[in-house]
Each structure stands twice: as structure tokens, then as C-alpha cells.
Amino acid sequence: MKHHRGMIPKIAKLFSSSEVIGQREFIKRLEGRQFKVVSFDVFDTLVARFISSPDDIFYLLEKRAKDDLGINLPIAAMRGDAIRKLRKFVSQEEPSNKEISTSEVYKYIELHYAVDNQLCEALHHLEKQIELELSVPRPSGLVLFEAAVKSGSMVIITSDTYYDEEHLKLVLRKCGVEGYHRLFVSSAGQRTKSAGTIFPAIFAQLATHIPDICPQDICHIGDNEINDVANPKSAGWHAYHLPNPIERLRHHPLYSRNGLDRLSKYPAPFRMIVAAIAYKFFEDPEADLHEKSLYGGDAYKIGFIAAGVFNFGLAHWVAREVRMRTSQTPIDVVHFLARDGYLPIRFFEEVARLTKLDVKSNYLVSSRRVLYPAQIDSATDIITAALKHPIKPHQPVEVLYKTRMAWSPTAESVLTAFNDRRLSTKERHKESYLSAVAAHSQEVVEEAEAAKAVLRRVYGPDIDRDNAIFFDLGYHGTTQKLFGKLFDRPYDFLYVLAEPSLLQVTEERGGFSSFLSVPTGAYVRKPVVTAVIEAMICASGPSAIGVTIEDGKAKFEYETQPGWGAAGVLALNEIHEGALDFLTWMGGGFGSNLRYFALEPALSYFFVNLLLRSSTAEDRKVFSAIVYDNSITGEIDSLASKRYWLS
16 A cells, blocks of 8 residues: 555554455354355465565575484575476466476476485475474464354365465364365465466356355455455455454554565564564454554563563574583583573573573572672772762762672771761762771771672582683673682673673673673663663562571572662563563474574664664653662662653
8 A cells, every 4th residue: 555655554544455344343244154155365364374475484494404304405595496486487388377386396406406306305394394383373364264164154275375285284283274165275286366367266166066156155365465355356256354464564654664674685583583573463453553663652562572582682692602612611501690680591591492502501699789898808999989880979978888888897887977967978978988987997808808708608609610601781790800809710701781891891800792782972872772671681679789698508688679669660570571472472483493593683682772763652651660770879760751762
């Protein structure tokens, strides 16, 4: 449908040029047996596959051929080339009236690419297996199918496909499609829907069994406006358009604006992820769509689309980094540092299972406040405590004690000795407090050493080893530095976001790799990017602020309330629920094939970036409830301010 540039088309008219009729009304017509025969398309109508085109299956075929069959050939290119050339040849012989079968495709590959006959047969079998694995029921199509079967009308299946009837029956059976009378498949010589020639051929066969049947007695249901609507109507049939979820997404105003109209140019894993998102949210033909946002101010959708894709790409990246490093030095465990590893560890464990990565994962409770004693070696370290992590000017003197010196009884006694005036927010009073603590430097350093001994006992069994690597949010690499100091050894870290200055910090304390870089040069971008990324991965619960050993076991002390704020916790939990449902959804649609879904960081970040650049007031409202309470700097803020957002 054409519309003027700059105008947003109405959602109700967006997806079909055929008669607009609600699904409930159409079901009533089916149940009332308005049609003697009801015909159904298969793929994207009764059967869903989370793919943007058949080329996506060819991508998986090439990957599986290498792993399952030991065939290291450009199968995807060969398979695509074969079907295109065969169709071109057939169209010259008999224009658009014959579908190519997969048997013919693999015979072509055998002859033109000199591939052994047995290998071709194995590839043919594997392709069908992948097709079957990816086939899942489409709920809105099955509702119509069940209504048609229940009505007592003759129900037939009409499909343009290069697969044979036997394979199509397996696909339909897997998806719960049973009770139909006849199956008409273009690959069996029954002409094609795309040319419109299959419909008169089917009618001729039906007329021999159903007395006095007319073309108007038949209704065809399908997703393609040409093949399933225009062409059967040209044959005199009725037609009902069940929009393809991917086509609905393609018509979304934000789709072309953000480059998704060129989806075929993206890598196959990303294309299939986009298709999976379309089937999650646009499968119901009557689903309400937000014209200006993919998220519609819904925390769950933000979690499913943005956080889900981000964490999935991040998990594949971590697995790849671990595998690369293991080839040089064995890695037995990946420590995910709380709270930053809350969602990443869940995604990583699934990716590790899928990719058969033999490495353990561990959710390690830690924080900068817990590890802070490791920074104190002398009086100078006490005095410069406020410089190592700048504290906000509006924060009172108590913050210095609570966030940096709470492990020190001496620092507490000095705080008690200060009067109310000297507990103000003035900078000189903060300096005088630290100077007063430093005057007792011998006692404070001894207390720091005792606290370090506790930390070594708590963390030593897990991390005082050569075969571990750590995952953390990143920024300045403070935790990496402190663990290195505690155990006098270098540690390698994998970060989500790294400041440009991080390299100097970690040169002597181990190496690191960063998934993304913290944006620089634009103050308005950095706070929102880092804050939104934290919301996409971090736990919503309270942060650890200290640790002791009781009865030989570590006992962590936590914030009395989560730093996100009460309303913020609820918003985060919805985001996290959506992200975890994304992982479940993808597993249901692709199974073990998800092991081939590694994404580049930029594509993993794609929908987060879309949220930042094209957010609506409703989208921003989701984050405005989330409080960002930095337990080291004393900063408390939220994303309610418009200054944080680019849109």
C-alpha cells in the first residue's frame, strides 16, 4: 500500500488490500458453513517458522552439514543458486506453472557441483529435518482451521512448496493439523498458487466429487496477498487474508526508518531473531500496534525485544571469548559478578549447553563496597578515598563512612565524634573527616588488613586459581584491580562496557575484553546508555555492602532496600521476565539450532539503540520509575529527565 512520505498510515488499514473483516466475524461464517470447501495455505498460515526467507534455512543447513555430516562446503550458496536456476529454466519451458521439488534441487547439486550422490541424499534428509524442527503451530491459523473442521465443510490444504507431500504431512502432524480431506502440493505437479493455475485445477478435481459445486462455494485462507488472496479471487473463489506477522512488522512505521526494510542484507541469525519477534507480538491479526514505538511503553516488550536480544548476543560473545582463550590457557569457570551477572549468567548457561562449551559458571556475590578495604594500604589511601571515586557535592559526610569506611571501627568512632555542623555537605568537612580518620592511620590500616584477610577467606576458594575468568559490567575495572591486589595475581575480565581509560588501569592486573565501549563525547548519551544497559542485565535485588565470617561460612550484608527503588524493582522485574521469555521463545522455535545464532555486538545492541533513539514518552515512563542509587558515589537519580534521552 502506498502512502505519502512523512505520513503514518493507519494501523487498521496497514496490512491488507483485501476485504477487512474481523477474525471473530469470519469464524462465525466458517461455523455457519457458508462455504462447502475451505482451503488453507500451510507456511505462515497453519505452520509458523521463525524465518524471514528460505535462505535462513539454507544458512542453518550449511552449519548443520559441517557439524552433523562433516561437509565443509558453501551449502547455503549452492542450495540457493540451484533453486533459482531451476526455477528460471522451468519458467522458460512452462511459465510459472510448475514448482521445483527438492529432489530436483539435489539432483542439480549432484550434477553441477560434483557432490557425491550419497552426500546429496544426506543433505536432502538434513534439510527436511531442519524444516521439521523449525515448524511450530501458528495459533491464529489453527483457530480458523479448527472452526472449519468443526463446521463439517470439506477442508483441504493448498500449498506452494518444493517439499513433497509426505514431508508436508509430517510438518502438519507435528503442528497438530489433522482432520483435513485432501492435500494439494505444487511440487507434485498440481500447478502453483503464485501463477494462479492451481485453483482451477483443484476446482476441476473437486467438481468430480461434489455435485453442483461452484467456485464461489470455496474459500481459501492464507498469508500472501497475491498467492492467497488475489489469485484465488481471480478463479472465482472467496479468500480470507491472515496477515503474515513478518509482513506486519515490515509495514510498521519504525521498520524502514531504522533500516529493517533491508532485512535481507543482515546476517541470517539476526533475520531469524526479527522473525521470532514478529511472531511473538504481531501473530494475532487483531493485535493492537503502537504506531510510534515497537515497545508501546510496555516493560515486558522492552525486556523481550531489547534486553532479550542484547543478553543473547552477549552470552554468545562470552562463550566465544572463553572458547578462544581456552585454546591458549584452560578456563574451567566463568565467575559472573553480582548483580551485573544476573541475566547474563542465565543466558550464558543456555548458550554453553547448546554449544557444548565445557566450562562451569558461578554467580559470585561481590561489590565495590564489599571489596573496598583492599584499596587501603596507608594513610594516603585513606585521605584520597574521596578522589578514587568522586562523591557528589550534595552528599553529606556520612556517605564517605557508609560507602568506603564502614568496615573500620575507628572510622565509625571518628564519625561519632563529629558534631552536626561538621556532618554537612561542605567539601572541607568531608576532607577534615578523612584527615581525622587518617590521623589514626595505624589502627585503620590494621583494620583494613583484617578485613582483607576476611575477603581472602571468603573469595579465595573460588578465585585464587589460574583457570578462572570474570564477567562484570565494567566501566573502570575497579573490581578487577581489587581482586588482583587481594591475591597478588592478574585476572582476566570480560566487560559489557569499558571506559577508554580502562586499559591503563588493568595493564598490570590482567587483560580484558569489552563487548561495547562506553559512549564518549556526548554527556547526554552516556548516562542513559549505561543506565539502560544496567537495567537490561542487573538483578533487581539489594546490593551487597559487606561480608563477615560466622561459623566458618561467609555471611554477606545487603542494603536494607534495593537501590532501584520500590517502583523501579517492579519495572525491572517485568523487563527481566520479558528477557527470559525471549530465551524460552527462541528455544521453542529453533531448539539446538540456536548454537549458530552468534551476533556481532552492534546487532545485539540494535533494539537497545532503537529504544534510545526512537523512544516515546510511554517508553521513557517505564524507566522513570527506576532509581539509580550508586552506593559508592552517593548519586541518586532516575531517567525521568528528558535530558537523558535522544528522542
